[in-house]
Amino acid sequence: MSSLLRITDLSVEFPGGVRAARGVSLEVAAGETLAVVGESGSGKSVTALSVLGLLPEEATVTGGRIEFAGVDLLRCPRRQLNELRGRAVAMVYQDPLTALNPVLTVGRQIEEGLQRHLGLRRRAATVRAAELLDLVGIPQAARRLRDYPHQFSGGMRQRVVIAMAISCDPRLIIADEPTTALDVTMQAQILDLLRRLRDDLGTSLMVISHDVGVVAGLADRVAIMYAGRVVESGTAVELIGAPKHPYGRGLLASVPRLDAPSRVRFAAIPGTPPDPTALPAGCAFAPRCGHVVDRCRDADPPLLDAAGGRLVACWRHAELALGGAG
Numbered sequence: 017m018s019s020l021l022r023i024t025d026l027s028v029e030f031p032g033g034v035r036a037a038r039g040v041s042l043e044v045a046a047g048e049t050l051a052v053v054g055e056s057g058s059g060k061s062v063t064a065l066s067v068l069g070l071l072p073e074e075a076t077v078t079g080g081r082i083e084f085a086g087v088d089l090l091r092c093p094r095r096q097l098n099e100l101r102g103r104a105v106a107m108v109y110q111d112p113l114t115a116l117n118p119v120l121t122v123g124r125q126i127e128e129g130l131q132r133h134l135g136l137r138r139r140a141a142t143v144r145a146a147e148l149l150d151l152v153g154i155p156q157a158a159r160r161l162r163d164y165p166h167q168f169s170g171g172m173r174q175r176v177v178i179a180m181a182i183s184c185d186p187r188l189i190i191a192d193e194p195t196t197a198l199d200v201t202m203q204a205q206i207l208d209l210l211r212r213l214r215d216d217l218g219t220s221l222m223v224i225s226h227d228v229g230v231v232a233g234l235a236d237r238v239a240i241m242y243a244g245r246v247v248e249s250g251t252a253v254e255l256i257g258a259p260k261h262p263y264g265r266g267l268l269a270s271v272p273r274l275d276a277p278s279r280v281r282f283a284a285i286p287g288t289p290p291d292p293t294a295l296p297a298g299c300a301f302a303p304r305c306g307h308v309v310d311r312c313r314d315a316d317p318p319l320l321d322a323a324g325g326r327l328v329a330c331w332r333h334a335e336l337a338l339g340g341a342g
């Protein structure tokens with residue numbers, strides 16, 4: 017697999033000893049869709065924001081490497097990162113209002129990127145902006161360019177943000193909880209839109225969600241995060257069908273019908289994620305795990321190949337699989 021984005025051993029901390037990402041490794045191949053799932057606070061956003069250098073100022077990247085198309089993003093000049101951002105890599109956030117400027121028309125905001133990144137003249141940019149709004153399913157696109165964000169519904173605003181994201185033909189779109197703020201019908205529509213655009217444009221997609229049901233039907237591969245680490249990754253079909261890590265097994269306990277991905281839901285796991293300032297010595301999931309043994313409390317299991325391209329960070333995954341434990 018030739019990877020377009022490769023995150024290796026990324027660690028990010030916040031003041032007060034908050035270990036938000038602890039050696040995260042992820043890859044997105046060209047044309048591939050990776051879903052990153054996990055409970056709130058597991059480090060999904062921190063990982064995504066690191067890619068484009070968008071972490072809050074108080075965050076420190078304490079280690080690791082992020083390569084996009086061969087460029088070392090953590091070490092390249094700020095100017096190069098700014099050029100990549102929005103051009104080669106675009107971001108879609110959970111709340112479209114944070115991505116839109118309330119005092120500029122939607123048309124102006126789309127045109128700005130087209131002018132800056134692609135060097136289009138104003139007129140050509142307006143024509144292209146209307147085409148883009150049309151592409152994402154906004155009726156009467158040319159007229160709607162003159163409207164302000166507040167004149168659109170939540171779902172329509174998310175379409176506008178997606179239009180902005182695809183406007184410069186990015187090679188990778190990172191969508192962080194792109195549908196969480198929307199109702200179920202609108203969620204499905206936005207996911208359909210992302211799927212269609214990805215297929216038509218051949219874009220790679222990294223889509224983040226705390227709800228595996230949202231992304232199951234979209235992803236080629238899935239990475240499950242827990243307490244700042246990837247604890248399991250693999251192809252969507254195999255991982256959702258038979259998670260190997262006890263955390264994944266718990267999350268997907270109520271599951272899995274791949275023919276009806278919208279019915280796939282995380283089950284509630286007893287207990288709460290650990291305090292990121294006071295992580296246990298061994299496996300961070302050990303305090304909530306029904307299969308815990310002494311070894312789990314002593315040493316954090318590395319993320320290792322469990323055959324077939326599946327990576328799992330659990331000392332006991334092989335015996336649990338043999339025993340068919342749930």
Ligand SMILES: Nc1ncnc2c1ncn2[C@@H]1O[C@H](COP(=O)(O)OP(=O)(O)OP(=O)(O)O)[C@@H](O)[C@H]1O
Nearest residue numbers: 030034036055056057058059060061062072226292
């Ligand atoms: N600005 C910040 N200051 C201090 N800690 C932060 C900050 N942003 C995130 N964190 C901490 O970093 C950890 C990872 O947060 P992150 O936002 O990546 O989680 P997430 O997986 O995206 O969760 P959610 O599903 O709620 O969006 C959490 O423990 C969080 O409290």
Ligand SMILES: [Mg+2]
Nearest residue numbers: 060061062192
């Ligand atoms: Mg988040």
